[in-house]
Amino acid sequence: MDTTNEESNIIDENQSITVIKEMIAVSRIKLRQDGILFIVWGWVLFYVSFSGYLTGSLVMTYQIHKVLSYTGIILAAAAALFTIYYLIKQRKKVQTYIGVSLRYVWISFFLSTVLVNVIQMNVLHSINFQLQHPLFMVLMAFAVTVTGGILRQRLIIIGGVVFGALALTASYLGLQEQLLLEAVAWMVAFIIPGHILFAKRNK
Amino acid sequence: MFKELDPLLHSQVRLAIMSLLIGVKSAEFSWLLENINTTKGNLSFQIGKLKDAGYVAVYKSFRGNYPLTTCRITDKGAGAYQEYVAAIEEYFKQIKK
Numbered sequence: 001m002d003t004t005n006e007e008s009n010i011i012d013e014n015q016s017i018t019v020i021k022e023m024i025a026v027s028r029i030k031l032r033q034d035g036i037l038f039i040v041w042g043w044v045l046f047y048v049s050f051s052g053y054l055t056g057s058l059v060m061t062y063q064i065h066k067v068l069s070y071t072g073i074i075l076a077a078a079a080a081l082f083t084i085y086y087l088i089k090q091r092k093k094v095q096t097y098i099g100v101s102l103r104y105v106w107i108s109f110f111l112s113t114v115l116v117n118v119i120q121m122n123v124l125h126s127i128n129f130q131l132q133h134p135l136f137m138v139l140m141a142f143a144v145t146v147t148g149g150i151l152r153q154r155l156i157i158i159g160g161v162v163f164g165a166l167a168l169t170a171s172y173l174g175l176q177e178q179l180l181l182e183a184v185a186w187m188v189a190f191i192i193p194g195h196i197l198f199a200k201r202n203k
Numbered sequence: 204m205f206k207e208l209d210p211l212l213h214s215q216v217r218l219a220i221m222s223l224l225i226g227v228k229s230a231e232f233s234w235l236l237e238n239i240n241t242t243k244g245n246l247s248f249q250i251g252k253l254k255d256a257g258y259v260a261v262y263k264s265f266r267g268n269y270p271l272t273t274c275r276i277t278d279k280g281a282g283a284y285q286e287y288v289a290a291i292e293e294y295f296k297q298i299k300k
Contacts, residue, residue, distance in 0.1 A: 023222035026238045093234035094227045
């Protein structure tokens with residue numbers, strides 16, 4: 001739409017509809033999600049869970065065990081730094097209700113995980129990791145499902161529901177098997193939808 | 204009988220501004236300028252008209268050393284926009300008959 005004169009450009013009803021449609025299309029294209037953070041965090045958390053499963057299940061040297069563990073910590077720190085960089089770089093000139101809602105969902109998720117640990121300390125006087133993992137998975141399932149609903153991405157919603165089902169399954173299992181289930185959950189709820197969103201970003 | 208269209212919204216630039224703002228929480232002046240493709244002066248003038256009518260709220264601040272203008276649609280503006288769209292829809296329904 002080109003309106004270069006200083007007049008207010010009185011229009012007819014057909015042009016009104018055209019303007020409204022064009023502007024709605026602009027908003028949709030500009031505010032589309034690219035799934036980058038889903039991919040980054042999906043792979044990092046998949047690595048952390050799967051390497052945790054491997055180190056606990058397989059016989060390996062102390063050095064390999066240490067390398068796998070430290071790599072997870074380094075990757076998580078790198079992902080956190082990348083997230084900060086990405087959010088600053090992507091700071092959009094427009095604030096959407098979707099963006100604001102997602103921010104609240106993920107800040108609430110993070111605070112809830114902290115509260116779960118504090119509550120565990122208060123009640124059990126220690127952190128029971130076998131209980132902590134399914135509880136975190138439930139919180140994650142909730143956050144992912146709501147995120148999918150906000151973004152209207154059915155695949156993310158399904159990922160969230162699967163995450164919840166795996167959380168329940170994990171509560172019947174030992175810590176090692178829980179880690180394996182978690183790895184599957186990251187794949188279903190983060191990595192696959194993230195790559196699909198990324199592939200669709202310019203379409 | 205057709206319902207009279209709000210003359211303030213029945214203009215290309217002002218309708219474009221409102222159509223962009225209706226779907227977002229707030230937007231910077233430069234974002235509106237990128238998408239509406241009018242001149243800076245005209246956009247500023249039309250935003251001023253919408254602001255005077257109470258349809259849009261304008262916030263002036265600074266980012267670094269640069270002035271930053273942010274716009275947000277008001278409840279009054281959202282109501283007027285909805286009425287305008289409803290009137291347009293009604294118009295096309297009548298035409299089809």
